[in-house]
Every structure is written in structure tokens, then in C-alpha cells.
Amino acid sequence: MAEVKVHGIFAGPFNKRVELALKLKGVEYEYIEEDRSNKSVELVKYNPIYKQVPVLVHNGKPICESLIILEYIDETWESAAPLLPNDPYQRSMARFCANLIDDKLMGAMYKVCYGKGEEKEKGLDEVFEVLKYLDNELQDKKFFGGDNIGFLDIVASYIALWFGAIQEAIGMELLTKQKFTKLSKWIDEFLSCGIVMEHLPTRESLVPLYIAQFEAAKASS
Template structure:
């Protein structure tokens, strides 16, 4: 990689947010260096330098300039490297809708799913219903398309990487079931195609390692909460 094209990712091995950045770089064929960050322990001088406000991953450093927040980084990569693999639609309306659904994933679905599995016990049923409803909207939006991006992986697919890979591990580790193949056939089909992509597979962390980390940090709620059926 030329000096004028230095690309570095500051990330966390098990974070779906960090992996969004690596996924897009892989899909676009952009070489990069990777620095693992201990955001829960001693933060590196590099992380503090390039993300002094949030002090967390992911951070993209391109030619000495830094960009933080995963979806902001993904848009920067899309606008900077014009390759045959496009992530965002060119049509302004379709582009706006992709941003809308990505925000829906981050602010509605992911937050509710996490709280449903490991939030306060008094809130789990409410959060499970919210997660379920949020997933139903995504199920309808996806329809019979291979991906949210159509025939190829797009912006919303990258935003929904948690649903495509991490959610199954989280459900198994927590004992809480929200998304099933019977009720979400479109999302399940997309998840299989998503994690089956060769470039995506390159950056996915091992399932066993994520499951072990989740159980060590949160334990299983199975003994406290029956599997939820909505």
C-alpha cells in the first residue's frame, strides 16, 4: 500500500460495529492494517489520539485523518473508493431509505434485542415485543430480495450484520428466542447468504469465542426467564 493510501482500522475483535468497517473494506478490496483495541481496559494512545471524544472503536484512519462511528465510516469508504462493489444506492431516494433502515436497525432493533436478552428483568417482555416488531418491519422490507441491497450486499445489510450473525449466538447464550426461521424466513435466508459470502466470512469472529465472552460477562438468563414467544 502506498504511503498516500494508508488505511488503518482500530477495532475490537467481537464487535459487530467494528466488523462493519472491515466487511466493507474487504468487499471493496481495499488493503488495510488492523489494530486491536482494549476499549474496556487501558485504551491505547492511538485510540485516544484518533477518537478523543468517544474513546471507543471503530475508528478508520486514512492518510492520518480519522473517522469515527461505524456507519459514518462505511459512508466515507463508499464515497472515497469508487469500486465495482457499491454499498449505497446512487438514487437519492433509495440512498435516503437505506440510511433510514440502517438507523432503524441501530436505534430500534439492536437496542431492543439486547435489552430483551440482558436488560432489567422487568423490561424484558416489553423490549422483546419491540425487537419482534422491529424485525417484522425488516422482514417485510426485505421481501424476496437476496439482500437489502438487491442482488449484492448493501448499506442496510452491513448495518444489520448483528442480525445476520451475532443474534443467533446471543439468543443461544441468553436463552431468549426472538427471531425464528418460521416467523422470519426472509431474514433467515438473507442471514445465511450474508455470512456465506467469502469476504464477510474473512472477518467474522469465531462463534464459540463470542458465546464464551457473552456467558462470562452476562451469564445465561434461561433460569430466570423462559424463552419468549411473541
């Protein structure tokens, strides 16, 4: 039995964060694919409140929610590839930006994809606001974590890959090199890293999934 297990779904951005962090730390783990329409007994047992992935199980103890799991991984295997900065201010800013991505950016993209009229326009404004903030936050750094991939880079993998796939699926170009030079450069750097290329799904595999998802939503509305 593996000491570390990860419950996730194919191409899920949140469990991919957990897996990428484990890969960077050199931690071996067992991956367990979940079915959203037929959740396993273990998943419901380990995450009885939300019944959602990802769930990290370490020595039989479950940890839920990707941001919390990332911090747990960093503290548990602290000697290898630190994820969060040592400086308290930089650490707090990394957490702030991570919450900005999960709460504001993803919520705004939901409005862009499913909203209409003013709601959709508001979503677009919020998307550009967050992207501009993160673009400025990069400054002249290679990664958000400096010279190496860190906590915020892992969280922002949503922007590097899934965000682009959603753009293509809805036929909109929101994150361009002209508008967001630093963020675009970061995406190229991040996606060209060997461990990222090996671990994350391809954009080509994600686009059809989103197209089908959006078409299903239109059909049911």
C-alpha cells in the same frame, strides 16, 4: 506505514462492519487491536469525545462511528463495489433501516438481556417490531442491497451473527424461520458468502464471551 488503518476490538460488530466494507472494496488496511481497559494513546487522540472503536484512519485523518465510516468508504472508493443505492429514496431507506438496527434493535436487545418484568417485555415487543419491519423490507431480494451485499447488509451483519450468539447465550429463540422467513433466508445467504465467512468471527467464538458478560453483570447486580 499503511495508508488505511482500523482501530477495533476482537469480534466487535461495529469495527467488523468497517473491515467488511474495506474487504468488499478491495482496500488494503492495517488492523490495530484495542484493549477496552487500556485504550491506546492513538485511539484517545483520534476519538477524544467517545474514546471508542471503530476508528478509520485514512492518510492520517480519523473518521469515527461505523455508519459514518461506511459512507466515507463508499464515497472515497466509489468505483469499486458501491455500497449505497444510486436511487435517492432507496439510499434514504437504507440509512433509515441502519439507524433502526443501531438505535432501536440494539437498545431493545439490551432491555431483553438486562431488563426485568415490564422493561424486558417491552424490549421483546420492540425486537419483534424491528425484525418484522426488516423482514418485510427484504421483499424478494437476495440481499438488502439487491443481488450484491450493500450498505444495509453490512450493518445488518449484527443480526446475521451477533444477534444469534446473544440469543444462544440467554437461552431464547427470537429470530425463527417460522416467524421471519425472509430474514432467515437472508442470514443463510449472507453468512455463506465467501468474503463474509473469511472475515467475520464464528458464532461459537462469540457465545462464550456473551455468557461471561451476562454472568458478570448478574454477579455485580
